[in-house]
Amino acid sequence: MGSIKDKVAIIGVGCTKFGELWEKDPEDLVVEAAYEALDDAGVAPDDVQAAWIGILYPFTGLSGNTFSDPMKLFGIPVTRVENYCASGMDAFRNACYAVASGVYDVVVACGVEKLMDTGSAGLPMQGFSHPVFGGVSAPGLFALAATRCFNEYGWTKEDLARVAVKNHKNGALHPKAHFRRPITMEDALSAPMIAWPLGRFDCCAMSDGSAALVITRPEIAEKSKHKDDYVLVMANALATATGRPMFSNSTDFLGFPATRYAAKAAYAEAGVKDPAKEISLAEVHDCFSITEILNYQDLGFCAQGDGAAFVAEGHADVDGDLPVNASGGLKCFGHPIGATGCRMLYEVTKQLQGRADGAQVKNARLGLAHNLGGPGSVCSVTILGRKD
Amino acid sequence: MARIASSGAYVPLYRLSRQQIGDAWGIPAVPGERAVANADEDSLTMAVAAGLDCLVGIDASTIDGLFFATTTAPYNEKQSAGVIAAALDMRRDINTADFTGSLRAATTAMRAAMDAVDSGSAKNVLVVAADCRLGEPESMFEQLLGDGAGAVLVSKDGPVAIQGAYSLAGEQVGAWRRAEDRYVRSFESKVETQYGYATSAVAAGKALMEKQGVTAEGIAKAVITASDPRSYVAVGKALGFQPAQLQDTLFLSVGSSGAALALMMLAGALEQAKAGERIFLLNHGDGADALLLEMSDVIPEAAGRKGLIGHLFQKRQLPSYTAYAHFRHLTDREQPPAAGSPVTYWRDAAQELNFLGARCKSCGVVQYPPPRVCAECRTKDSFENVKLPRKGTVYTYTLDHLSGGQYLNVPIPRLVIDLDGGGRVFLEMTDGDPNEVKIGLPVEILFRRLHEGANFHNYYWKCRPLPQASS
Numbered sequence: 001m002g003s004i005k006d007k008v009a010i011i012g013v014g015c016t017k018f019g020e021l022w023e024k025d026p027e028d029l030v031v032e033a034a035y036e037a038l039d040d041a042g043v044a045p046d047d048v049q050a051a052w053i054g055i056l057y058p059f060t061g062l063s064g065n066t067f068s069d070p071m072k073l074f075g076i077p078v079t080r081v082e083n084y085c086a087s088g089m090d091a092f093r094n095a096c097y098a099v100a101s102g103v104y105d106v107v108v109a110c111g112v113e114k115l116m117d118t119g120s121a122g123l124p125m126q127g128f129s130h131p132v133f134g135g136v137s138a139p140g141l142f143a144l145a146a147t148r149c150f151n152e153y154g155w156t157k158e159d160l161a162r163v164a165v166k167n168h169k170n171g172a173l174h175p176k177a178h179f180r181r182p183i184t185m186e187d188a189l190s191a192p193m194i195a196w197p198l199g200r201f202d203c204c205a206m207s208d209g210s211a212a213l214v215i216t217r218p219e220i221a222e223k224s225k226h227k228d229d230y231v232l233v234m235a236n237a238l239a240t241a242t243g244r245p246m247f248s249n250s251t252d253f254l255g256f257p258a259t260r261y262a263a264k265a266a267y268a269e270a271g272v273k274d275p276a277k278e279i280s281l282a283e284v285h286d287c288f289s290i291t292e293i294l295n296y297q298d299l300g301f302c303a304q305g306d307g308a309a310f311v312a313e314g315h316a317d318v319d320g321d322l323p324v325n326a327s328g329g330l331k332c333f334g335h336p337i338g339a340t341g342c343r344m345l346y347e348v349t350k351q352l353q354g355r356a357d358g359a360q361v362k363n364a365r366l367g368l369a370h371n372l373g374g375p376g377s378v379c380s381v382t383i384l385g386r387k388d
Numbered sequence: 389m390a391r392i393a394s395s396g397a398y399v400p401l402y403r404l405s406r407q408q409i410g411d412a413w414g415i416p417a418v419p420g421e422r423a424v425a426n427a428d429e430d431s432l433t434m435a436v437a438a439g440l441d442c443l444v445g446i447d448a449s450t451i452d453g454l455f456f457a458t459t460t461a462p463y464n465e466k467q468s469a470g471v472i473a474a475a476l477d478m479r480r481d482i483n484t485a486d487f488t489g490s491l492r493a494a495t496t497a498m499r500a501a502m503d504a505v506d507s508g509s510a511k512n513v514l515v516v517a518a519d520c521r522l523g524e525p526e527s528m529f530e531q532l533l534g535d536g537a538g539a540v541l542v543s544k545d546g547p548v549a550i551q552g553a554y555s556l557a558g559e560q561v562g563a564w565r566r567a568e569d570r571y572v573r574s575f576e577s578k579v580e581t582q583y584g585y586a587t588s589a590v591a592a593g594k595a596l597m598e599k600q601g602v603t604a605e606g607i608a609k610a611v612i613t614a615s616d617p618r619s620y621v622a623v624g625k626a627l628g629f630q631p632a633q634l635q636d637t638l639f640l641s642v643g644s645s646g647a648a649l650a651l652m653m654l655a656g657a658l659e660q661a662k663a664g665e666r667i668f669l670l671n672h673g674d675g676a677d678a679l680l681l682e683m684s685d686v687i688p689e690a691a692g693r694k695g696l697i698g699h700l701f702q703k704r705q706l707p708s709y710t711a712y713a714h715f716r717h718l719t720d721r722e723q724p725p726a727a728g729s730p731v732t733y734w735r736d737a738a739q740e741l742n743f744l745g746a747r748c749k750s751c752g753v754v755q756y757p758p759p760r761v762c763a764e765c766r767t768k769d770s771f772e773n774v775k776l777p778r779k780g781t782v783y784t785y786t787l788d789h790l791s792g793g794q795y796l797n798v799p800i801p802r803l804v805i806d807l808d809g810g811g812r813v814f815l816e817m818t819d820g821d822p823n824e825v826k827i828g829l830p831v832e833i834l835f836r837r838l839h840e841g842a843n844f845h846n847y848y849w850k851c852r853p854l855p856q857a858s859s
Contacts, residue, residue: 122790130732131740131838131848132757134816135791136802143786144804151784151827196787196799196822246804246814247756248763253784253804 003269007100008233009221010384012041012214013346018333019178021208026061026114027070029210029339034071034110041214042225045071048214049104051078054091054111056337059118067110084373085287086238087111088211088341089380093236095215105220111343112210113336120206123337133244139195139203139288141375144246146197146290148253157197159308160289161188164201164331166311167286170318171328174358178207178334202289207334211342213349218387229353234366234383235269237262243377256291256376259298263370266381267300272366275300279322279383280364281351283344285372286329295370296324299381318359326351326359341371345382352386390505393512393546394687395655396442396539397696398434399642400425401819401855402715404706406531412709413526418617420640422534424706427715428818428836428850431458431518432468434537434648436475436835439516440778441699442539445690448476451541452510453483455501457493457517457647459565461486462845471847472516474741475835477775483510491562491615491673493517493647494538499553499677501542512543519646522716524571532616533572534643538651538696547685548658551666554596557675560584563615581619585672586626592676593627593668600680604628607680608665611635611653613672615644623670641700647673656696658687702855704819724792728841738773743833743849745811746771754811778833779854780807787822801825803851805833819852830854 014036016029030053038045053067060066064078083090088111095109118124123138149155165185171177183201191200221230239261245251263275272278284299286292293307301322302310310316316324327333327347330340348367350356364386371380403421410417425434435456443451454476456469469484483504487497494517501513518537523529542550561584563574574580589612597603604610610629614620617639624634635657638645645652650671657667661683669679694702706712713719738744739757746758751765754774761768783806787799801817803825817825818836831851838848 119793121793121795124793130729130736131846132736134802134814135726135800135839136786136814137788137790139790140786140788140802143788144784144802147786147827148784192789193787193799194789196785198786242763244757247812249753249755249810249812250764 004096004100004236005234005269006232007217008096009216009218010213010231010233010345010349011216011221011224011226012037012043013212013349014040015176015211015343015346016209017176018207018209018336018343020116022116024208026066026112029112029114029208030067030070030110033112033210033212034108037108037212037214043106043214045073047106048073048076048108049106050076050098051108051110052081052091052094053078054081054087054338054341055113056082056084056087057113057124060112060114060338066112084378085285085335085337086341086371086373086378086380087338088343089345089369089371089382090238090341092213092342092345092382093238093380096233096236099215099217106214106216108212108214109342110210110212111339111341113338114208115206115336116208122206137195139198142288142291143195143198145253145294149290150197152254153305153308155308157189158185159293159312160197160202161185162311163286163289163292164188166316167325167329167331170326170359171332174328174332176357177328177332178205179332198288198290204287204330205334207336209333209336209339209343211339211346213342213345230387231349231352232385232387234385235266236380236382237265237269238380239265240378241376243374245375245377255294255298255304256372256379258377258379259295259370259372262379262381263299266383270383272383276302276322278366279368280366281323281326281348281361282368282370283327283329283347284324284370286325286331287335287372291372292324292329299368299370318361323361326356326361328358341380344369344371345384348384352384390502390542390550391544391546392540392548392550392658392681393543394442394446394541395658395695396438396693397652397655397699398437398441398537399423399699400429400434400535401702401704402426402706403703404709404712408709409531415526418531422531422643423536424712424715425520425535426819427717429520430462430837431460431520431537432462432471433835433837433847434520434535435472435516435518438518438537438539439472439476439514441693441695442514442541443476444693446541448478451478451482451512451514453501453504453513454478455485455487455497455513455515457487457497457515458519459488459491459493459647460520461488471741474737475847477742477744491647492671492675492677493673494650495669495671495677495679498540498542498679499555502550502553505542505544512541515540515542515651517648517651519648521646522571525718527571529572532644534638534645536642536645536652537648538655540651540654547683547687549682549684551680551682552596552600554592554599554678555675556588556592556595560588560674562674577616581616585615586619586623588676589623589670589672590626592678593623593670596678596680597627602666602680604633606666607633607668608661609633609635609657610668610670611650611657612670613637613649613653652696659695659697661686723840724794726792726839726841728839728844728846730842730844733846740848743776744773745776747774756811756813776811776813777808780805780831780833782825782827782829782831783812784827785825787825798822803831805831805851815849815851817852818850824853
């Protein structure tokens with residue numbers, strides 16, 4: 001197998017404010033994120049040779065027109081990418097491979113979702129009314145793992161709450177976050193139940209938002225506006241695991257195999273031997289508090305069973321030895337599905353460049369972004385590094 | 389002549405004391421309690437439960453016909469018996485029919501089953517009867533009626549001989565529901581009892597006794613159905629039966645279960661009858677049917693069959709009239725629209741209704757829903773169908789407060805269940821308190837209504853904590 005290591009560079013990033021953006025539509029979001037990224041890169045719209053747009057729900061938009069119409073970018077290939085909640089990072093993956101192949105010089109990866117137009121009471125799941133798949137909510141799917149972990153490892157709701165407290169502390173500092181209020185353990189533990197054992201603060205919120213990246217090859221990046229601090233794509237891997245874990249005899253609900261597959265491939269591509277030591281910071285998919293704890297384990301930040309201790313001991317804090325979700329994560333940004341993967345890459349890029357909007361991680365050299373979709377069945381892991 | 393090989397029954401888990409109904413309306417209450425079907429139950433699902441009970445230990449593929457008796461079929465146009473036969477995993481090349489329109493429908497169906505067996509066109513015909521009638525709120529019917537189901541396997545062979553039958557038809561006075569009526573209507577119960585029920589029941593009973601040359605003394609038990617608490621005693625007396633010979637009409641424990649009552653009472657009688665005893669079955673409704681049975685032997689016990697008595701002992705009390713109103717859809721909240729497709733429902737019937745899984749012929753792992761490629765060893769198209777066990781234990785679970793864009797105050801338990809003997813399924817829990825769910829909890833699997841997507845009844849399987857018998 002080949003590799004895209006050192007063949008792809010990020011030269012511009014953009015991100016809207018995330019939140020309940022009642023007055024904005026998908027066109028507003030795409031235009032704001034994409035123009036911010038193009039301005040950051042010093043690239044004109046006319047220089048864009050292809051684009052990929054990550055979206056989950058058809059009500060946000062169908063086809064490449066969701067990007068090309070707002071941008072008035074016609075005559076070039078634009079493709080809509082859907083891969084559950086990993087749609088955003090998969091749009092980025094397609095863009096990376098396109099420039100790595102040498103076919104295109106400058107492309108855009110964008111993600112967008114307009115969830116609030118359907119209300120705030122959870123992701124629409126009505127399309128999944130086939131009796132076998134039931135009407136389970138997204139929190140319900142991930143709660144299955146929490147319940148099993150409580151039984152297996154003795155974890156408690158307090159262990160989950162520490163994730164929310166940490167991420168809210170970080171999100172309070174980020175101007176683009178949906179929620180900018182620190183919370184206490186008491187706040188997290190007394191919140192209404194959403195899907196036992198996950199309460200409101202264990203769940204990320206419904207939000208609107210968009211993020212975009214301008215991608216090129218390193219030799220072109222060397223001549224760009226960010227020639228001194230562009231970010232290199234060290235690895236990108238995507239993997240799927242069973243989309244029906246609740247029917248799978250071999251699923252133990254103690255982690256997400258899709259993450260383990262993707263992480264293994266990404267570490268091999270980037271040449272990372274010991275992620276706990278080598279990774280400077282990570283933006284991981286904390287759709288639910290339990291997910292973040294399991295991500296630590298699946299990504300090799302700690303041993304299996306030590307996920308709760310990893311956050312309790314402060315390793316994941318901004319000043320810890322492996323800061324996780326210094327932005328505030330999905331917990332504070334919410335999760336406009338297609339936008340999330342690109343928003344993570346926006347964050348890691350700016351952290352590596354030393355210009356984080358919120359809490360800045362010190363000496364950030366190698367960053368990881370992790371985007372997980374479905375019932376933990378689709379995962380994309382990207383590793384970014386400074387050009388030096 | 390046709391015989392009876394097995395019987396079964398089903399009573400919903402929940403009971404409402406009639407005092408609670410009286411208190412809710414500020415009216416006098418009659419004694420006892422009534423059975424109340426859960427919100428996801430109807431006559432079809434209860435018939436499946438009684439049918440499964442009747443067929444414990446019996447291979448469903450040996451059944452040649454399925455007759456369903458009810459006055460509350462969930463469809464006016466679409467056969468219920470076919471759905472029931474699928475959920476019982478019966479063969480496709482069988483005769484199925486709905487018998488409806490009369491409280492007497494169960495014995496009408498039994499007579500049709502007997503005729504089929506006697507003619508040689510079928511060897512085994514399963515007759516299931518269920519009813520889920522609504523009494524108008526505040527009316528006496530609301531207190532009197534109850535929900536339940538019974539089943540009997542009419543067969544060429546079996547321990548119980550059917551010695552004779554007699555039917556009486558013609559226009560009768562009695563309760564009714566027009567096609568557009570939701571609640572049972574009645575003119576004047578005293579008139580209906582005297583000139584309708586009692587007159588026809590006594591006439592049919594006497595006629596059969598004369599025809600068979602038997603008297604009440606030669607009969608151990610008389611199963612005489614009735615829509616009210618008392619009048620069956622007078623009917624029995626007119627036929628020469630002592631009160632002690634009369635089978636319990638379930639008035640105090642279940643309520644008047646309409647078309648299901650005859651088979652529920654019969655199941656109760658068969659469960660207690662001794663070899664050599666005779667049972668006299670007298671059912672009413674727009675006329676009357678009388679049948680005379682003789683126990684050549686008792687029906688053998690089958691491990692796992694609850695029968696009527698087992699079902700009477702497993703119960704939970706409904707906390708309030710409001711809970712009853714919710715169960716019987718008197719106070720429904722608006723439901724979010726569910727998606728649904730009659731085409732996928734039909735295409736997936738083997739997994740959804742018959743509840744078949746697949747066992748990989750290479751690695752032996754049981755999988756559900758049945759895949760094309762084995763999830764464990766990746767062998768392609770090498771599976772055999774397996775009936776999934778109806779019992780298992782909870783592997784993990786959630787109590788889900790979100791459903792269809794609504795926040796539910798009472799969450800829906802959703803359980804990952806490891807089935808006894810292999811296979812894993814993910815089902816909603818019903819008939820239970822969310823707070824009692826825990827990992828390792830034993831559950832049983834039941835056929836229920838799931839949702840109403842695409843404006844049809846999407847039936848599927850759910851689970852409930854294994855009920856404990858209470859005294």
